[in-house]
Amino acid sequence: MLRIAVQSKGRLFEDTMSLLAEADIKLSTSKRTLLTQSTNFPIEVLFLRDDDIPQCVASGVADLGIVGENEFIERNEDADIIYRLGFSKCRLSLAIPKEIEYNGVQWFNGKKIATSYPYILQQYLDKQQIEADIHLITGSVEIAPGIHLADAIFDIVSSGSTLISNNLKEVETVMKSEALLIGNKALSEEKKEILEELLFRIRAVKAAEDKKYILMNVPNDRLKEITEALPGIKSPTIMPLATEGWSSIHTVLDQKCFWEIIGKLKALGAQGILVLPIEKMVL
Ligand SMILES: Nc1ncnc2c1ncn2[C@@H]1O[C@H](COP(=O)(O)OP(=O)(O)OP(=O)(O)O)[C@@H](O)[C@H]1O
Ligand SMILES: O=P(O)(O)OC[C@H]1O[C@H](OP(=O)(O)OP(=O)(O)O)[C@H](O)[C@@H]1O
Ligand SMILES: [Mg+2]
Incomplete structure (x- = not known):
């Protein structure tokens, strides 16, 4: 079982708990204890003040920690930066x-x-x-x-x-x-394996962040122009509609360029544009 130290309350708490929840790591939240085990993943969560997290990870009391980079650098403890989480900037x-x-x-x-x-x-x-x-x-x-x-x-x-x-x-x-996932420098092979599974989930959650799934109907004579205007992760999916001469295009878009692209697509003749959130993305 891996033990991860997180902030018990404060600026990092909510985003940390959401990240674990989005990675489908369920915690028994009924009672607020200092140490809580997950009910569906081999991990236990240790709630601490953020100041204590770097030392706790460096000494091996916890295997992992989620802490602000500022606090990690300030404490000058010997632990690895495993993943930059991108929140609490x-x-x-x-x-x-x-x-x-x-x-x-x-x-x-x-x-x-x-x-x-x-x-x-x-x-x-x-x-x-x-x-x-x-x-x-x-x-x-x-x-x-x-x-x-x-x-x-x-x-x-x-x-x-x-x-x-x-x-x-x-x-x-x-x-x-920004918030960092830090790790003890001497994790056992078993713990490294659990960490890999955790990282796989975190990456999938992070990859889906700020991404939208969009689908739209387009007349077939505009298919080429419209697909060229789409900066999808790969080439878009194109499916014929029941209505003769029309197709449906599905793709994934970055939230950042969303409004710019949507305007372009409409101008090129796309109709019935649907935008859906993405929960996870495995690339
Ligand atoms: N205004 C802010 N915007 C974004 N991130 C912040 C902000 N303030 C703090 N942070 C980040 O969140 C971390 C925790 O901040 P918080 O204010 O909860 O710390 P704290 O008061 O030291 O908490 P604790 O009680 O756990 O010691 C900081 O170390 C920093 O990385
Ligand atoms: O530039 P700003 O957006 O104003 O954020 C900066 C402030 O946020 C943090 O304090 P926080 O609000 O967490 O209160 P705290 O002093 O109780 O930690 C930090 O200590 C700064 O005081
Ligand atoms: Mg503190």
Whole structure:
């Protein structure tokens, strides 16, 4: 049985639980315990604070973990990055009071910077040859300049709205982050096999993300133009309709180019366009 450490509550929790659910890993959710076994897959889930996940995986207490890249790098623990999960995207940035005129990273020399990420910040400052005083705080970092606890902050930014509401501006982006699946470096062969099965499912779920299955009716004399306009995963499926002179085209489209393509297809004579979500995709 594989043991995976996940965040018990917070920013990573919901996406992590949805990913496991979409991979058809059922958990007994009736009682909220620290450790829950799956009822249909050889895995058990250990719920922890995200700070503790890297060490737990590196030491082998858990075989796998799902944690933010920022936290994984900060903890500097020896574990493998197995898969980049693509959710909880954010960045770690330096920010300063918005009225200050900023003239480059040298501004931070001799300044006091509040952060929960001292290791990543120190590495960055060393690289930039800046000497600053790092003030460690574990939460509400953005308030620090406002209460004269520090001159600047180094923290997570996503939409930037927390910075704005604290009268701060982002001046340097130090690293980008997303949720990672990390793994212990010495998994047994049996555990590696379970991990492969888990990865197979995760890949299928991820491949289907942002993809749509579309079907439409097209007059046969437009088939060539319409199929050429479709950037499907392979060539589309074409089937004759009961109505003489018409066919049905089925294909998979990227959500990103969806509206652009749909407009083109309609203009080329496609009718009755149906768009369906895809649950999983095995490529
Ligand atoms: N605003 C955001 N947008 C996107 N991702 C974020 C955001 N804030 C945090 N994250 C990501 O989610 C992770 C967990 O954030 P959260 O705020 O839940 O952490 P926490 O308060 O340290 O939780 P815990 O109680 O588990 O220690 C962060 O390490 C980061 O990778
Ligand atoms: O750029 P934004 O979209 O505003 O996001 C950034 C904020 O999000 C996180 O805090 P969260 O809201 O999770 O609260 P927390 O401080 O309790 O962790 C993070 O610590 C930042 O404060
Ligand atoms: Mg934490």
